[in-house]
Amino acid sequence: MHLYYNMVSFLWKGKSLEQRYGSRKFFAILAVFSVAVNVVYVALGEFVSSFLDDYSYARQCAIGFSGVLFALKVLTTKHDRSSTTTVIGIALPVKYGVWCELILIQVLVPNASFLGHLAGILVGLLYTKGPLKVIIKILLSILDGGSVSRQRPSYTYHSGTTGGGFSNRGYYAR
Helix, strand or coil: CHHHHHHHHHHHHHHHHHHHHCHHHHHHHHHHHHHHHHHHHHHHHHHHHHHHCCCCCCCCCCCCCHHHHHHHHHHHHHHCCCCEEEECCEEEEHHHHHHHHHHHHHHHCCCCCHHHHHHHHHHHHHHHCCHHHHHHHHHHHHHCCCCCCCCCCCEEEEEEECCCCCEEEEEEEC
């Protein structure tokens, strides 16, 4: 059931995000999120172990893609134009949906990795607030062969008349 949920979740989030960002950038986001979620997970494990004086948190192992899916959920939520989301039939402001989902999953599946899912949310926030965008930009520049400032052409529709009274309509690259 867990695997099925993750696959459907990735299909839905992946389709919308890849259409928004393009395949290259979506690949870079997945690569950075995959590493960052694990780094944040280890840091959270160390912090919680130290804070609670219970070192079992530092010795836990999490495997899977769920943390990355939570990071992608934060990203899709950022682009969601609606103001509310529904979690188990309760309408909430969209920005709180991912937090409620974190708690709900922990209640329904107590053996799920709370820290792994939390790490995903934190990585998503690190991207939407800016710090991880720099790393993704660097990764994209490496994939492009070192050109950091590479931009795709932008097309703008212009309409008007030329000096001779002829209609001048069409798409022009900037």
